Amino acid sequence: MTVAIDSDKLMGLVYRAVDEVGATLNAALVVMGDRLGYYQxxxxxxPTTAPELAERTGTDEHYTREWLNAQAAGGFVEYDTATGRYTLPPEQTVxxxxxxxxxxxxGFFQIALGTxxxxTQTIEAARSxxxxxxxxxTSDVHIGCERFFRPSYNANLLSSWLPALEGVVARLERGGSVADIGCGHGASTVLMAEAFPRSTFIGSDYHQPSIETARLRAADAGLGGRVTFEVAPADKFSGAGYDLVTTFDALHDMGDPVGAARHVRDALAPDGTWMLxxxxxxxxxxDNLNPVGRAYYGFSTLLCTPASLSQPVGLALGTQAGPARIRDVTKAAGFTRFRTVAQSPFNLVFEVRP
Structure with a gap:
């Protein structure tokens, strides 16, 4: 059966494709501008000319000119036709x-570029x-992940997320024990340890290079023996009787999130809390057909789902699992209390208790 083609809709799709390709290329251009110091x-x-930017950053003028023009075409910088100068607006500066x-x-662009x-490897994995x-x-994924999530943790973790948990802040102020599971480079672990000097913290991650970075971060922060890091998967981290266990943006990446949740329950004190x-x-x-959902579905396809499938069980919750599926995971692990306590544009925060 022949289907009539709406030529206006077809060309609209073509022009949208042009925008999409420009956006794809711009991820690399933003990383370039960040690394070469162009934005700074x-x-x-x-207001700066291309030769001035090249001189100030020690880079070649041919590249700075094309980069500036691409950024101006994408609305990341402003171009003054009268002076030939480019300006980074105050919002973009922030x-x-x-x-x-x-x-x-x-960091958002960096993790996208690394992903x-x-x-090509993901395409082949999808076949098999x-x-x-x-x-x-690549390291762009690991470094970009921390750089993307860390500002949100800095803005929300101490001011709203932890205070939303019943009795947790008071316990940490008195001196409690905390396990940070899937800690990556330790940004969340170090942030909490600096805020609660009477408490002790252990961060764990199966990725050894990330743990090595986390140890350096803790040493640079002068946290001494109150913070330790270990290489361990989520279902085998050490210790017991924790007042608080935290897991930041990691459960959906796990092959066996139920097994990990069961281990968290076993490691918690009877009245402990898991902040997920x-x-x-x-x-x-x-519910997720929006710009944030689009980005997260993209990461889910190319990064998070393949990560889960690479591990035993391979449940592959996906980045957009949603509260109901996360609750099911905790219930299957033996938890009886689950509630959403906070949110940000990029995160949901759950309080999970035995």
């Missing part, structure tokens, strides 16, 4: 040069059903 130089010096801002974006570098481990990805932080998601596909 624009922020520091104001988002692209201020690591203390919750809107800081370079798509394995697209194989997985791709977190450890198999997961990506923002609704329970139904239609």
């Amino acid at each position: 130089a624009l922020a520091d010096h104001g 988002a692209l040069t201020d690591p203390s801002s919750p809107a800081y974006l370079p 798509v570098q394995h697209a 059903g194989a997985g791709i481990g977190w450890h198999e990805h 932080v997961e990506p923002m998601a609704g329970d139904h596909v239609e």
